[in-house]
Amino acid sequence: xxxxxxxPRHLVRRRGQEARLRCSPMKGHSHVYWYxxxxxxxxxxxxxxxxxxxIDESGMPKERFSAEFPKEGPSILxxxxxxxxxxxxxxxxxxxxxxxxxxxxxxxxxxxxx
Amino acid sequence: xxxxxxxxxxDCAEGRAANxxxxxxxISGNEYVYWYxxxxxxxxQYIIHGLKNxxxxxxxxxxxxxxxxxxxxxxxxxxxxxTAVYYCIVREETSGSRLTFGEGTQLTVNP
Numbered sequence: 001x002x003x004x005x006x007x008p009r010h011l012v013r014r015r016g017q018e019a020r021l022r023c024s025p026m027k028g029h030s031h032v033y034w035y036x037x038x039x040x041x042x043x044x045x046x047x048x049x050x051x052x053x054x055i056d057e058s059g060m061p062k063e064r065f066s067a068e069f070p071k072e073g074p075s076i077l078x079x080x081x082x083x084x085x086x087x088x089x090x091x092x093x094x095x096x097x098x099x100x101x102x103x104x105x106x107x108x109x110x111x112x113x114x
Numbered sequence: 115x116x117x118x119x120x121x122x123x124x125d126c127a128e129g130r131a132a133n134x135x136x137x138x139x140x141i142s143g144n145e146y147v148y149w150y151x152x153x154x155x156x157x158x159q160y161i162i163h164g165l166k167n168x169x170x171x172x173x174x175x176x177x178x179x180x181x182x183x184x185x186x187x188x189x190x191x192x193x194x195x196x197t198a199v200y201y202c203i204v205r206e207e208t209s210g211s212r213l214t215f216g217e218g219t220q221l222t223v224n225p
Contacts, residue, residue, distance in 0.1 A: 004157075033212055043158065043215040056212065091157050093213075103213055105150075105157040
């Protein structure tokens, strides 16, 4: 039973480029969460999505960041016009659609902006 | 979600039990206690969770006090690979309820 799959694991972008991070939830999971961990800092919630719906984006920066979870395919976290401060580990997590649903995390995508 | 308080760091000798405490004095009746850990440069790993009864799985045991205001995660025979940051999180047991991570406890297992 494959876990939460994230790719790419490592991504290098120049300032001003776009970064796209992909997340395939565990089989049978319809809820996806994105977290960010800046260097030497804690895990911060960004956004929670269900299929085709953004449920809670209270942790998303107001500009340049967007997320989607289409009916088919992985969830995408998109960062436009990246800046050095976007360098971080981005973790995706997933859970089933019912109460008592444990959240499982992927291994993360490390974004470095040069 | 209720706030949790954990020691910043702890040490444990390899092969001994590691007992990690957590205070959650403002926990409400529909909130569970979850434990995750994060080994350096890896994603958070689910360990165990519970509501009011003690729980045990292949990784650890969770002891929750009767008043539910504190809990202890027990790793019965710590190994060097258990060195990680351990997070105690209180979370509502509703569909889609997210996890809010605090600072956690840095557990270092020494040979």
